Amino acid sequence: MAIVELKNVVKNYGGRKAQGPNAVDDFNLTTRDGEFVVLVGPSGCGKTTTMRMIAGLEDLSAGSIRIGGRDVSDVAPRDRDIAMVFQSYALYPHMTVFGNMAFALRLKKLPQAEIEKRVREAARMLDIEHLLERKPRALSGGQRQRVALGRAIVRQPQVFLMDEPLSNLDAKLRVETRAQIIKLHRSLGVTTFYVTHDQVEAMTMGQRIVVMLDGNVQQIATPHELYAQPVNTFVAGFIGTPSMNFLPATVGDDARSLQGEGYRFRAGDARAAGLAGKAGATVLVGVRPEHLKWCGSGDAQAANHLAGKVDVVEPLGSTTMVQVDVGGQRITAQLDSAIAVEMGQPIALTCAADVLHLFDAQTGQALGLPAQA
Amino acid sequence: MSPIATAALAKTAPPAPPRRRARSGPPTRRLMAPATLFLLAWMIVPLAMTLYYSVRHYNLMMPELRNFVGATNYKLLLTDPTFWHSLVNTLVLVMACLAITVALGLGLALLFNRTFPGRGVARTLAISPFFVMPVVTGLIWKNMLFHPVYGLLAWLARELGLAPFDWLAQQPMLSIVIMIAWEWTPFALLILLTGLQSLPEDQIEAARLDGAGRWQEFRHIVVPHLGQVLYVVVMLESIFFLTSFAEIYATTSGGPGTATTNLPYYIYQNAFFQYDIGLSSAAAVGAVVLANVFSFFLIRFVAGNLNAGSAR
Numbered sequence: 001m002a003i004v005e006l007k008n009v010v011k012n013y014g015g016r017k018a019q020g021p022n023a024v025d026d027f028n029l030t031t032r033d034g035e036f037v038v039l040v041g042p043s044g045c046g047k048t049t050t051m052r053m054i055a056g057l058e059d060l061s062a063g064s065i066r067i068g069g070r071d072v073s074d075v076a077p078r079d080r081d082i083a084m085v086f087q088s089y090a091l092y093p094h095m096t097v098f099g100n101m102a103f104a105l106r107l108k109k110l111p112q113a114e115i116e117k118r119v120r121e122a123a124r125m126l127d128i129e130h131l132l133e134r135k136p137r138a139l140s141g142g143q144r145q146r147v148a149l150g151r152a153i154v155r156q157p158q159v160f161l162m163d164e165p166l167s168n169l170d171a172k173l174r175v176e177t178r179a180q181i182i183k184l185h186r187s188l189g190v191t192t193f194y195v196t197h198d199q200v201e202a203m204t205m206g207q208r209i210v211v212m213l214d215g216n217v218q219q220i221a222t223p224h225e226l227y228a229q230p231v232n233t234f235v236a237g238f239i240g241t242p243s244m245n246f247l248p249a250t251v252g253d254d255a256r257s258l259q260g261e262g263y264r265f266r267a268g269d270a271r272a273a274g275l276a277g278k279a280g281a282t283v284l285v286g287v288r289p290e291h292l293k294w295c296g297s298g299d300a301q302a303a304n305h306l307a308g309k310v311d312v313v314e315p316l317g318s319t320t321m322v323q324v325d326v327g328g329q330r331i332t333a334q335l336d337s338a339i340a341v342e343m344g345q346p347i348a349l350t351c352a353a354d355v356l357h358l359f360d361a362q363t364g365q366a367l368g369l370p371a372q373a
Numbered sequence: 374m375s376p377i378a379t380a381a382l383a384k385t386a387p388p389a390p391p392r393r394r395a396r397s398g399p400p401t402r403r404l405m406a407p408a409t410l411f412l413l414a415w416m417i418v419p420l421a422m423t424l425y426y427s428v429r430h431y432n433l434m435m436p437e438l439r440n441f442v443g444a445t446n447y448k449l450l451l452t453d454p455t456f457w458h459s460l461v462n463t464l465v466l467v468m469a470c471l472a473i474t475v476a477l478g479l480g481l482a483l484l485f486n487r488t489f490p491g492r493g494v495a496r497t498l499a500i501s502p503f504f505v506m507p508v509v510t511g512l513i514w515k516n517m518l519f520h521p522v523y524g525l526l527a528w529l530a531r532e533l534g535l536a537p538f539d540w541l542a543q544q545p546m547l548s549i550v551i552m553i554a555w556e557w558t559p560f561a562l563l564i565l566l567t568g569l570q571s572l573p574e575d576q577i578e579a580a581r582l583d584g585a586g587r588w589q590e591f592r593h594i595v596v597p598h599l600g601q602v603l604y605v606v607v608m609l610e611s612i613f614f615l616t617s618f619a620e621i622y623a624t625t626s627g628g629p630g631t632a633t634t635n636l637p638y639y640i641y642q643n644a645f646f647q648y649d650i651g652l653s654s655a656a657a658v659g660a661v662v663l664a665n666v667f668s669f670f671l672i673r674f675v676a677g678n679l680n681a682g683s684a685r
Contacts, residue, residue, distance in 0.1 A: 057578050078584045090575035094597040103593070104583035155583070 001193055002068030002158040004031045004054065009063035011049050011215075023049045025215045027063070030065070031208075034189040036182075038206030040196055041238075046215040047195045051161050054193060060208050068158055083152035084161040085094045087168065089144045091136040097123075098132040122153040125184070142173045149181070153188070158194040160185075166201065178204060199239050203227070211235050233364040236286050236357055242321065244286045245331040248361060251278045258285055262327030266303035267355035269369070274368020275358065283367060286357035290320070292333035294341075295350040304356070306331070306349040310341050324349065420661070426654035433648035446655035456656065458631050459639035460663070466550060466635055467614040467667070473554040473605070474610060478561025483591075485562065488570045496566075503559035508624030511623030514552045515541060518672070519624075545625050545632045552620050561606050569595070604675050611671055615664050636660045 011024040024046040031037055039047035049285055052058040054065060057079035072080050083104075091100050098119055099107055105115040123129040126146040138142055145165060166174045167180070179231045185192055196202055202209050203223045211218040211226065211234075219231045230236035230244075237243045249258035249265060255275045258265040265285050267275055275283070295302060308326035315321075320337045323330055324347055333349055341347060358367040401485035415672040430442045450456050485496055505513070518525050523639065527537035540548045580594045615622065618637040621627060627642065634642070643653035 055578075055582060057581070075580070077581045078586065080582075082582060084579070084582050086575045086579060088573070088575055090573065090579040092576060092580075092597075094600070103580070103585075105587060107584045149581075151583075152668065 003033050003066075004068075004159055004191055004193070005029070005064075005066040006050075006054070007064050007066075008207055009050070009053060009065065011046070011053060011058060012061040012247060022061070022215050024053070027217055029217075029220060031191055034191055034206045035194045036185050037206060038194045038196060038202040038209045039212060039217075040199060040202035040206075040209055041049065041212035043197055044214075045212040047197075047210075047212050048163055050212075051084075051193055051195050054159070055082055055084050056160050068142065077296070081158045082164065083155040083157040083159075085148045085152050086099045087164040087167045089136075089148040089165075089168075090098075091144060091147055093136050096133055096135055097128065097139070097147050097150075100136065100147055101132075101154050104151070104155050109217075118154045122150045125153070126150050126180075141169055142177065145169060145177060149184070153184070157190065160190050162192065162194045164196055165194075166196070167198075174201075181205065200241065203239065212240060229366070229369055230286075230357065231366050231369065233284065233359050236359070236366075240288055240290075240334050242289050242334070244288050244357070245292075245329065246359070247285045247287075247326070247329060249285045250281050251275050251281050251283060253279050255279050258283065260285075260327065262308055262329075263306040264304070265356055266353060267358060268356055269309075270354060270370070271356060271358050271368035274366075278367075282361045284361050284364070285358040286359060287349060287351055287355065289332040289334040291351045292331075292335070292349045293351060293353040294333075294335050294339045295348045304351050304352045304353060310343055310345050310347050313341055313343055322347070422655050423654045426650050427658050429651055431649075431651040431654075433650065442651070446651045449652055450655045450659065455631050455634065456639060456659075459634045459636050460659075462546065462631075462633060463635040463637075463663070464667075465546065465618060466553070467611055469550045470553045470617075471607060471610055472556065472612045473550070474557045474561045477554070477558045477605060478565050478606070479599075479603075481558070481562045482565035482569055483595075484680060486567055500559040500563055502556055503563070505556065507617075507619030508555065508623045510552055510556050511620040512546070514555075515624045519548055541625055542629060545629060549617075549621060549625065549633050552624070553614065553617055556620070557610055561610065564602055564606050565599060568599045572598045604672075607671060607675055608668065612664070615660070615667065636663065668681065 006027050006029045010022050011029040012020070012022045014020050027046075027050055029037070039045050039050060049058060053060055054077060056072065059075055064071055065294060066072065067080060067082070071165055086344055092103065095103065101119045101122060102115050105118060108151050119132070120129065123132055126149060128143060128146050131139060131147070133145060136147065139147065145168070148165065162181070166177055169177060178201060194205060202227070206223060208220060209226055210220045218345045219226060221229070226235060226239045230239060233246060237246070247260055247263060248270060249260040249263070251258060251367060256272055258267065292306070295305070306324070306326050307323040308331075310322055311325045311330065312323040313320060314323075315337060318337060320335050320339070320341065322333045322335055322341055324333060335341065359365065359368055427446050428441060428443060430438055430440050430445070433440065440681075453596045481499060484491065485499065489495075502510075516523065517572065521527050521537045521539040524537075524540075526540065530537045538544075576594055576598075577590060580590050585593065616637050617635060618641065621633055621635065621638050622641075625633045627638045637660070640653045641657060643649050647653075
């Protein structure tokens with residue numbers, strides 16, 4: 001249990017003469033004690049590199065890392081008191097499950113009774129007691145995954161690092177294990193870094209989420225904040241399934257109304273400030289599919305209104321995913337399955353004013369966000 | 374017939390019964406026969422002939438005396454001190470060469486597994502002795518390195534103000550061991566290096582995070598991973614070392630005296646100097662038995678060590 005601080009951390013693979021873009025650029029983060037932090041982003045965004053730098057498996061090109069107040073930037077991995085769960089699990093194939101879990105404790109020269117106690121306890125938590133005498137190759141993927149977790153738990157380290165630990169499991173097992181990891185974290189209370197490319201995993205597990213792209217931190221926020229107040233179009237499009245619709249619109253003279261071919265919006269009170277002085281300019285309006293509602297012909301006067309033609313209908317049971325062609329642009333709406341829609345039919349949609357997101361058309365930065373604390 | 378009608382016929386016609394399916398699988402035996410016959414001609418026939426000759430009186434100098442003599446050849450063999458000496462020589466040679474090539478090969482493999490400039494060239498050079506033919510190896514070492522007058526080692530000794538050393542005359546067995554180890558260390562290096570390269574990087578990283586130092590990493594992760602590969606190296610090398618011949622033939626000819634006469638050379642001498650095919654056949658049967666006994670114990674030893682190593 002410890003606070004982890006990353007200060008201006010930079011990684012460049014160019015060697016001594018830094019060249020090319022940085023794999024990780026100016027990463028700053030201070031965790032709370034016992035926090036569960038998720039690093040998320042598309043592949044190649046630097047999330048794994050960041051984690052490996054915390055582990056000490058990669059050197060820092062610049063900046064510093066402190067764990068529990070101690071600067072570990074130049075400390076060897078073995079002396080950082082960190083346990084890591086690898087994507088491939090990296091179990092030692094020639095050792096039994098017990099041997100795998102006990103390896104670190106034996107290297108620490110703990111008394112045999114203590115080792116036995118800790119391994120049994122971790123095995124009980126993970127429900128792998130009956131597998132202790134087996135070799136990793138005799139285990140299923142899910143069991144191996146739990147052994148890898150167990151190997152980390154018995155260490156009782158200051159920090160857990162998990163590098164996409166669920167990516168090799170099938171969908172059902174992934175959901176179960178996800179819940180198990182969350183439960184483990186809540187009961188152990190160890191500061192945890194978790195890397196994933198799956199935004200659902202990030203949203204469900206993280207207490208705080210770091211969204212990365214091309215080595216740069218895009219946003220560090222709680223899951224709710226990420227969803228409600230994404231700072232740019234990348235975060236807005238990355239978080240949430242299906243992803244947010246973006247429509248270019250011209251700002252009206254009142255710096256409030258927004259107009260495009262086949263749709264019109266009126267910015268909510270909260271966001272309107274971002275449009276000040278932008279009259280006549282073009283901005284991007286973001287609206288999530290789940291916030292779009294079917295609107296009968298009577299609502300044609302609604303402040304937020306989109307009219308188009310149904311392109312594709314994907315019934316999912318509880319809801320129906322509808323792709324709509326609005327003035328030549330494809331948007332997705334998640335509608336109540338009770339509403340019957342057919343391909344090719346005209347459709348009108350609306351949404352509440354306070355769910356609209358506004359972004360600068362050039363930079364993609366969000367407009368009218370409340371000042372960050 | 375119109376294409377439509379053909380299509381209709383094709384659709385309605387019952388599927389042709391799979392003719393070959395009735396038999397179980399492909400004709401395995403017939404396909405394997407050439408390999409089996411080749412093996413038979415190559416291995417079993419000579420072995421059977423050796424066994425046959427070993428119970429007969431068969432000396433090329435006395436062609437008229439060819440009769441069944443039972444165990445006489447074996448009795449002669451077991452009472453021949455040269456045979457026992459050659460047996461000891463064989464074992465010394467095999468064990469010494471095994472120890473040197475495996476230890477040196479492993480050390481070099483660990484070094485060559487690191488990244489350094491010019492690694493590709495260095496690896497190729499390190500492996501090249503293996504491509505030198507045994508007779509050439511013998512001649513190079515005898516005339517260019519060990520030679521007390523023209524040899525490189527003698528020149529070095531003189532430059533250092535020491536008396537040149539006649540390696541093949543004064544330390545014949547050591548010289549043979551050095552030559553064979555020089556030739557076979559690259560083999561161990563090559564196989565162990567591929568073994569090292571198949572070790573997943575994340576296992577090393579996991580061990581490092583688990584608190585393992587360099588030595589523990591080597592002892593608990595690298596060596597167990599190399600287990601199978603080490604086994605292959607030891608097995609193959611012991612088979613080749615048991616049959617070492619060309620290096621001895623080209624340098625010491627088994628001498629001085631019988632100092633470097635190993636079992637293959639003893640068999641050769643009996644067959645092609647004494648012309649006693651019967652006796653050398655008996656010795657050859659002895660060599661086969663030795664090879665089997667040797668490999669049996671070796672396998673036990675290696676396997677047992679590996680299991681003990683990984684269980685701890």
